Amino acid sequence: MKRIKTDILIIGAGSGGLSVAAGAAQMGADVVLLEGHKMGGDCLNYGCVPSKALIASGKAAHLQQTAQQYGVANAKGTVDYVAAKDHVADVIAQIAPVDSQERFEGLGVKVIRAFGKFISPDEVMARDTVIKARRIVIATGSSPLVPPIPGLESISYETNETLFDMREKPKHLLIIGGGPIGMEMAQAHVRMGCEVTVIEGAKALGKDDPELASVVLESLREEGVAIEENAMAAEVRETEGVIEIETKDGRTFKGSHLLLAVGRQTNMDKLDLEKAGVVASRNGIEVDDSLRTTNKKVYAIGDVAGGLQFTHVAGYHAGVIIRSMLFGLPSKARTAHIPWATYTDPELSQVGMTEAQAKEKHGDRLEVVRFHYSHNDRAIAERRTKGFIKVMVVKGRPVGASIVGYQAGELINLWALALANKMKMSQIAAMVAPYPTIGEINKRAAGAYFSPRLFESDMVKRVVGFVQRFLP
Structure with a gap:
């Protein structure tokens, strides 16, 4: 068993963890970074970056199909779905070096490619290494939530973690969830020639101002997206390659592929938080205004802290705790300006x-x-x-x-x-x-x-x- 002592240990190499690592290391702190999966986390590999790349493919097709308004003849804008996914992969590959292990090691960060779990209030085990740290940052992010819909366990479905690797163009994409991810992917796919039906249990884009949201929903419906609101999924089944979703009010929707976009759940299950005296709820790790947990040596930032789940919030959180950890200055996170x-x-x-x-x-x-x-x-x-x-x-x-x-x-x-x-x-x-x-x-x-x-x-x-x- 190897043992390491460090100033700052960061668990998770997503946007928040990487921001802390880069800032702290360049300002002279000794930093260890743990990542058990992909460098760059969800944003680079499954979230912001690939989704915006796929949206760009759909936009390019749509511009060809609607060029007449600019005095240019409309074109079919036919999409090669595999090539569009290659475009997505290439975008990720171009950005990946900025988040790579090699770059951070070049900044002086010790990167260990393993999941970490607490074994005491100031110690974390990562495979065969125990790291003892003056300060520990939990930046493990979140994962797609899979709802307990009867029948879901026996059918094939996509989440944002699998969608961008899928090479088969959906004939009819069913999307459960009418939030931002669901609506973005709905429009991207309808513009690429797929039939799309969004099934939302309450109101689509329900967290936004309804007056503004209605403008977006009207536009998507005009482009051919079927948006079914107040449609709570009650059962899912698949028969001879056809997926059927039955809602609680008796409606049935059929399609060839299913995307789940019903929200996120925080990544905490592998951490053994109780051994560190860190309290968490179903929504995430409990933190105070300075992003400290119930263990004052441990911070939580980004999605796992249970607040707003955006990449830029994780980056903002990184700046807040760096001020506190490196300089001992009071620093509090706010949300009113996010x-x-x-x-x-x-x-x-x-x-x-x-x-x-x-x-x-x-x-x-x-x-x-x-x-x-x-x-x-x-x-x-x-x-x-x-x-x-x-x-x-x-x-x-x-x-x-x-x-x-x-x-x-x-x-x-x-x-x-x-x-x-x-x-x-x-x-x-x-x-x-x-x-x-x-x-x-x-x-x-x-x-x-x-x-x-x-x-x-x-x-x-x-x-x-x-x-x-x-x-x-």
Whole structure:
């Protein structure tokens, strides 16, 4: 049995764990990193990267099929499904070196390719090695949730961990789950020539502002995605290669392939947390505002910490704990400024409070300003006029922004900056945006906040009239 002592031990080489390892090692800490599966974790291998690559394939086909609006003849946009998956694999391969064992060893990190489990409050065993650490970071992420639907155990199905390796083009893809993953994959596949049916037990895109979500759902239905809401799956069966899903209200849906996209579950089962005195619930490991667990030497970050499950949150968490672990400075994680996006077409993005949340908290003090893509010249030129932004404002400061439309995932960045730094609407309005850009939508939204104050105010008009009488 080998024994190692280190400053920081990180369990999990996904986005959060890698960020901690890179930062800590480059600032002089002794770092050991454990990874029992693939470097880069879910995001690189099964999540953000491959899904966006496949979405790009579907988008390319769709652009050919709808080129006439630009004065270019429509084409079939026929998709070679195997080649599209090769494209996905190539994208992963191009990014993989950044997350590779070789790169991190070059930064001075000791990488051990094994799963780790606690054997004491400050010791972890990884195969034949015991690592004793001053601080331990749990960054094990999450995995696709497989719901307990009767019959599921006896049929073949896909999750995000298997979908991107699948080479057989689905004739009719059934998707259980109408959240972001389900809707992104639904649109990508319908654009690549598959029939697609989404079966959602409640409301599709139910965690987003319903007004914005409806714009996305309408677009997907127009493209041919069948979206069945309030359809809770009760039983699944497969007969002669045909998969049937029966819902609790008696509806039946048939298809050739099944994708499960009903959510995520945290990866904690191999850790033996109780031996470290780390408390966890069904949702994840319990942490305080500084991301420390019930064992003050142990931190948990990213999905396994039981909060927002996004790659960028794991990266943000890494920055929070590095400040605490390396410099001994107080550092707390916040969520009010964390944005998220769904990469359908049109895209859907959010930061801070939705309109409903802001109304509940701020009541009559809330002002909601809007600006529609149809009034943006670049959006008109690009034929991308479907969508709008609305910003929730309290006493001159934005408390939330919701965007649906072209490049919504890019536009939300400015509002994430504004919320993170407690900026005022006047600072957004003072920005000069190049013309013509989609980004002008943000400035025009800020302008919409000030327009009634400037152009509909009798006081402003009286002051202007008075000044004009006395100007030389």
